[in-house]
Amino acid sequence: MTGSVDTGRGYEFGPFRLDVVRRRLWRDGQLVPLPPRSFDTLLALVEHPGRLIEKDELMRLVWRDTFVVEDNLIQHISTLRKVLGEHSDDPAYILTVPRRGYRFLASVREIADAHVEAAPVALVEPPHDTAAEPTPVGEDSIQADATASRRHTRARPWGAVAGLVVVAAAVGLTIAVSRRPASVRRPMRFVVNPPLDVTLLSGGVLSPDGRRIVYVAGDSSGQSMLMLRALDETEATPVPGSSGASTPFWSPDSQSIGFFSDHALMKVGISGEPAQIVVESFPTRGGGRGGGTWSREGVIVYAPTVVTELYSVSANGGTPHAVTSLAASGGRETAHQWPQFLPDGRHFLYAALGRRPEDTGVYVGSLDSSERTFLFRPAVRTVFAAPGYLLFARDGALVAQRFDPERLRLDGTPRPLASVSNQSDVTISAAGAETLIYSGVSNRTRELAWYDRTGRLLEKVGLSEAVASPELSPDRARVAVEHHGEIWLVELSRRTVSRFMLGPDVITSPVWSPDGTRIAVGSRRAIYARAVADAGREQLLAGELPAQPVLYDWSSDGRFILYTTRIPATQWDLWILPVGEGRPPIPFLQTPFTEYQAQISPDGHWIAYVSDESGALDVYVDAFPERGRKTRVSMYGGMFPRWRGDGRELFYLTTGKKLMAVDVRLGPTVDVAEPHMLFQTRITGVSRNHYNVTRDGQRFLINSPSTDIAMSPITVVVNWTALLTQ
Secondary structure, eight states, X not given: OOOOOOOOOEEEETTEEEETTTTEEEETTEEEOOOHHHHHHHHHHHTSTTSEEEHHHHHHHHHTTOOOOHHHHHHHHHHHHHHHTOBTTBOSSEEEEXXXXXXXXXXXXXXXXXXXXXXXXXXXXXXXXXXXXXXXXXXXXXXXXXXXXXXXXXXXOTTOHHHHHHHHHHHHHHHHHHHSOGGGOOOEEEEEOOOTTSEEOSOOEEOTTSSEEEEEEEOTTSOEEEEEEETTSSOEEEOTTOTTXXXXXXXXXXXXXXXXXXXXXXXEETTSOOOEEEEEOOOSTTXXXXXXXXXXXXXXXXXXXXXXXXXXXXXXXXXXXXXXXXGGGTTOEEEEEEEEEOTTSSEEEEEEEESSGGGOEEEEXXXXXXXXXXXXXXXXXXXXXXXXXXXXEETTEEEEEEEETTTTEEEEEEEEEEEOSSGGGOEEEEETTTEEEEEOBSOOOEEEEEEETTOOEEEEEEEEESOEEEEEOTTSSEEEEEETTEEEEEETTTTEEEEOOOSSSOEEEEEEOTTSSEEEEEETTEEEEEETTOOSOOEEEEOOOSSOOEEEEEOTTSSEEEEEEEETTTEEEXXXXXXXXXXXXXXXXXXXXXXXXXXXOTTSSEEEEEEOTTSSOEEEEEESSSOOOOEEOOSSOOEEEEEOTTSSEEEEEOTTOEEEEEEEEESSSEEEOOOEEEEEOXXXXXXXXXXXXXXXXXXXXXXXXXXXXXXXXXXXXXXXXGGGGO
C-alpha cells in the first residue's frame, strides 16, 4: 500500500510556528504550552487570517456539537493573548470586534512541515542559598526558605532558565527520593509561585493523584480565575471557564475541578471541557467560601455560604439536601464549613463555627445519619491524609495527628510539621503519605474607599476588616456593613465603627429605610427592622419564610422592601414585602430562572435586577410594583445594578468587575443607551453588593481587597510523613 503521511502541516506567523498534526505551538524554537481548547481557538483564527469570525461561528468551530456559554470563548482568547504577548488594547495578533467576534491580524504562511526540534536548555548555577540535595524540613526553616524563594522569584523574568532548573531539580529529586528504601527516605520541599503577571489569591489544592495543583489567582484587572500547575512542569495555565472562581476542590479521579463562581457551584474538566453548573449557589456574601468535597460515589458536599449548613448534591446536578443542621445546636453554632470526605465516601470532616470558643469544633458528619462525632476544638480547616492522619493548624504550627477513619477516633498527640502564622487561614492539602502542600495569608481584609468616575482613589474610609455588602444611609453619613454574621455601622466623617446587632442568629443584607431611621435585615427565615437610635428590641416584619431572605432595597415611599429567597422549584425569586400593612410577602418575579440583585428606581416606578434567563447573568429594567415589559440593559453580562439619584443613569458591574454606566430615560416606557465603561475595579469575591454611588453619580464607595494582603507561596513537601520521626 502506498500513500503519503502528513508529518507536520502547520502555519507560521511572527516568531510563532503552529504544528497542526502534533498540536503544538512554538516560539523561536521554544514550546509554548496551550490548553487543548485554546489551541483549537488559535487554529480557527489562524486558518482564517484577516477575516472577521463571528463569536457564534468561532464557538461552533472550537466546540462543534457542544453547547457552551460565551465566557468559555472569552477565557481562551485571554489565554491566547497572554501566550502571544499582547494586550486587547494594542493587539498584534487578535483583534476584538465589539459585539461581533474576532479577527486574526498577523500575516500567516502555511508550511508543509511544522516540526520543530526543541532548543537545548542551558543549565545555569542555581542561587547559592538553594540546596542541591534533598533538604530535611524543619519547623523553623520553611518560612525562611519561602521568603528567600519569593525574593528570587521577583528577581527573575517569567520563564527564565533558572526557574526551570530549580523546578526540574525538585521534580528529579522527588523521583530519586521515591526510589530510595523507606528506611533512608528523607523529606524534601520546594515552593510554587504563580506567574509574574498574576496575584495569588488562595492556597493550593493538590489533586488526589498528587500530580497537579490548582489555586485561585487574580490578573492585572483584578478578575479571579483558576490556575492549574503540574508539579513536573514549570508553568501554570488558566483554567478556561473559571472566571470569577473561588474555593476549588478536586474530583476523586483528578480529572475535574469543582469551584464556586459568583452565583453557582460549578465543575470543569482539566482537558479543556467547558465549565458546567452543578447547582445554583447562595447569591450573597461569601458564596462557596465554606468549601466543598467530592466523593468517589459522585456526591458533592458543600457550604453554599459562610453562614449556613452543609448540603449534598450529585456531581451531575440536582436538588441539594442539607446534611448538617445548625438548628440542632440550639443556635450556638453559626456555620458549618470546610467539609472533606473520609475514605468510605459516606462520612466527612467539617468545622462548626460558633459565637463562643466552646461552641466551635471539628466533627465527623455522615450522609446516612444526623448523628455526628466530636473530634476537637477549635474549629479549623482539617484534612485527612492516608494512611491515617488528620492535618490541621494549631498554636502556630502545622500538625499531624493519628486518626482511625473506621472508628472515627484520634490517637496520640499532634506532631508539628512546620511553622505557620494566622492558623485560621492556613490551606492544607495532601495526597496520601507522599505529598503535602500548604500556604497561608497574613492579612485577609477588605477596605472601603471613595473613587471618582475615572477610578481615581479619592480617600479611604479607614475601616480595614473582613466586611461585606456596604449600604450607604440616605444622608450618605453612615454605611452599614456585614461582618461575621453581624451588622456594623461606620460613621464616615469620624471614621468610627460600632456594632448594630439584631437578633441572636446570623444576620445579613442590611437596607436603610428611606428616612434613615431604621435598618432592616434578613435573619434565618425572617425579616427584622430596628431603629438606628433605639437600643431596644427589633421588630419582626415577616417570619416563616421558605428560606433565608436576602434584602436588596427599601422603596423611596417606605411602602415596600424588596428581597430574594430561594425555592428549589424556581431558584432565586424576587419578592415584595409590604411594610406596616399586615400583609404577607408578594411574589414579584417568580420564574424557573434566577432573579436577584435588585434595586428600585428613585421615583419608585421602576426596578433594575439581574436574571440568567439568557443563559448568562444580565441586567434588566422593568416597571414596579406592577410589572410591564422588561428591557435588557447590559450587553455582555452584568451584575449589581445601582441607580443614580435622579434615575437618569444606571450603573452595573461586568463579570470581569468593570464598572459600567448607562444613560436611562424613564417615562411611560424606558429607553437605555449603549453601556460605556467607567473604570476597572479591584473587586473580588462574592457579596450581596460591592459598591454604592452618591446621588449625583460622581463618587463610588467600593469594597475591595486591601492592598496589603500577603499570600505566602505554596510550599510542597515530598515524603512529609518522614517529618514525624524528626
